[in-house]
Amino acid sequence: MTKLTLSGSASLKTDGGARPPAPFSAFELRLDLHPDAALPPAGDLPTVYTCRRPQDGGRFTGSEVERAAALQRALTACRPDDCIDIEWDSDFRDWPRRYSDIGFIMSYHNLSATPPDLDNILTRMTAEPAREYKIITAARTWQDIVAIKRLLADARRRVFFLTAYCSGPLGPVSRLLALAWGTRRLYLAAGTPLVSGMLTAEEFLKVYRAQRVTVGSRLYGVAGYPVERSLSPRLHNWMFELRNSPDLYVPLPVPDPDDFLTALPDLDITGLSVTVPLKEHLRSLCVSCSVEATRIRAVNTLTHGAGGWHGDNTDWTGFRDGAAGFLPAAGPVLVLGAGGSARAVMYALELAGIKPFVWNRGRERLERLLTDYPAVQPWNASHAVTVQAVINTLPHDAMVGLDEVGLGGHPPVPVFDLNYGSPASRILSDGTARRWPVRDGLSMLYHQARAQHRRWIGSDPPVSWDQARQLLLQALSERSSGGESFTGEAD
Template sequence: MDSVGQISKKSRMICVPIMGESVEQILNAMHQAKSLGADAVEIRLDCIDKLQFEPKRDLKLLIGNKPLPVVVVYRPIWEGGLYKGDEEARLQALFLAKDLGADYIELELKIASDFMKEYKLSQHSGSKIIVSCCVDNLRTLQEDPTHLVAKLQSSGADIIKFVLGAVNITDIAKVFDLYSHCQVPLIAYGTGERGLISQFLSFKYGGIFAYGSIEGNAIPGLPTVDSLRKVYKIENINANTQVFGLISKPVSHSKGPLLHNPTLRHMGYNGIYIPMFVDDLKDFFSVYSSADFLGFSVGIPYKEAVIDFCDEVHPLARSIGAVNTIIRRRNDGKLVGYNTDSEAAISAIEDALKAQGCTKGETLLHEKLFVLVGAGGAGRALAFGAKTKGARVVVFDIDFDRAKSLADAVSGKAFRFEDLVSFEPEKGAILSNATPLGMHPNMDRIPVPKESLKDYELVFDAVYTPRKTRLLKEAEAAGAIIVSGVEMFLRQAAAQFNLFTGLKAPEEFMRGIILEKF
């Protein structure tokens, strides 16, 4: 990391925004940030209780006791901050912070030139000036973002900063593009969950700051410092880093980054796997079309719809009607869709039966009643997998037409979701839950009556957060063999890794991560 006095476009720092309401809270948070591995902190003076804040006293305490380089921000309400008071008093407080030795002070573009001229900042040394601009969203912006960057650069700032209210993940591509138009160090990111990728990929595109929050004081749209350091290890990211990620809505539940990122590093592969909150598949694929974005996992609710955006679809995925993995073929850039869920789930179920000494007919599932709850993408993968093993499939779904369509495709039967209450499975049946029921944080619900669980030989739950769902706990208590969605997750992730990288997935290494982290 470059020193503050040598800040350049090659600098890389993880910065923690601190918005404490008191000086004591801010001081504690600064030390906590340092212990977690932060390189700098950004303190928001406008968040301090205005009745308690006394600039001369409090800035001396904050800056005199800082354990890390500090960015001082005093954001007015007209720029999205909380400060409503006298403008001159605000500017004087910022100048005082500079005088006291703040490493950086942040000025809004609107006032930066006048401020630097009035306070003759060019005659001083030490603190670096960050000139910033916050934009609510691109749709209301009256000018091209690159024009704003030009204005920010012309202010005479040491560092410029562009913050965008991200309405769509595609907005972040415009943020990344700004780096190529900038001759001075740039901080640029999008806020909110749709802007999350701007923190993970900041260093890939040339950013000097990536922001992270402190565990327990989460800030929407920011990863934790701990995850940036330990899961993503973003200090290793460079311009050649290839990007993989989960396309889903929501994405916060995903454990994929916990598994894929350490595995990529273990195999010496320069890649990163990140969550991508996607609202519109068409927009997403039209914008993120570069060779840098090499592969995607596909989650709820897009496993079926995403087929329309693949140039080619593997025959198994085509027959299932659901894709959970997409790769960008290296030789021609085409998107190819696969389904790694089906084999992963069915092999996990069969291996669990084998482990209990079960054998039957041509396959372990031959002629067994396979009760499937949920006819979405994961459900389709399970239904087709069970059918190929000779099982008799029955499908329940809140959308009866969807259940009927899937049941017809696998020569099974369809029932309405509400019929689960009275459905009596035959002894030795297999139950598979392919709905989000029981997923964190709504962990109390199970898709079938508790009393019916005694009739199932095996219960599988595609949900993997938590590792042992309430459904699995109740099934185990009723005497059934249980299979966690974690096992399916591991197997499909290993198959995805093979497709993403062209390497053989280190399955035992991946299993070790799951046992430790999940």
């Protein structure tokens, strides 16, 4: 089981008590941040003593002689279960041989890249005696994360303790995936992260609930770009926790689809939610697709089986169920956008017998949608047609409002927006300002996630919409009170 190690504070008393709350099993005392801290710290958790150099992500600015003096204090204070972290390429690499009665973590940090010779580096590190080993590199590509996974697999085969994951933009996901790949420790920030890619203890427990995860846990995630603000991890991990499941759902940022697709077979992912801009792109990955995904020509749900990836689309049922009781039962309606989400909406409207118009600024994508859905008509505001509802599938940051699509003088009608969060999309803001009935994409997010859960697990999650709504609104409120924008689309 991974040792969850709280880092960054001066003592264990993070909540006024004698020790951090469960599930933390260790405490890292950063002597480069807290040089005057009492040693050993109060409390009964094992302590990892660290005094990190700037090139390794630390704050110590003194000489190596001064750093040695700081670590000598730790040598004196060390208890049997405590450890001292020393860098493999530092002047202290011989300390494990000199002080054989002390537990050491031999560490290597490269915060600019993931070297191609990591295997050789680890082999040379393990030639030195230590209780544990630690490798942190900067991930520039998904292949870098695969390299870390292979190191962890090697450590399990050779039966030694290794902590390994990445820093940088791909750092958070590498750290979460490493839980299922056997990392010895996961360091979590007590407050502000100490390095890029570090998770805070709060998000680890609130968003990912990842204290449940063990080696071999099934992995799921939302693939797209950007995905860092998606609410899907909070929703799915809550569902897993309510089932007492160790499975984990993570954000999978994909700035380069080719890089991600090359790495995907080695990541041990069981299921994927697919969001913009990959809903049409990842369909080519599937060896089979559901009837719905084939008709829609876009996937938002992938499930890995013995034969490969099976593609499905739960956006259309998410829209259908999320809009139930809000949108009128008869058309016509106006759909804004012509991407994968718009296609799912068109399919749901087609099954319901509702006539749609469509507006899209780009002509090529619009033409493809019109070819696949001959009953759909392009919107022309000059024809003075009255629609019964507006459905917005455009990206949140699209600079398009109701006036731009020709609805400036239109009578009030319901507006359903697939986006959620703050600040609201232009369409939703315009509808609210004009006192039109509006609904954002939270209900769709829940219903399509529920359908995904059913496909992956085989049964519905034990969560009602009312329960999920409270969780999601709380998440939005926390982001808003923290001064952050928090936007997304139903994944």
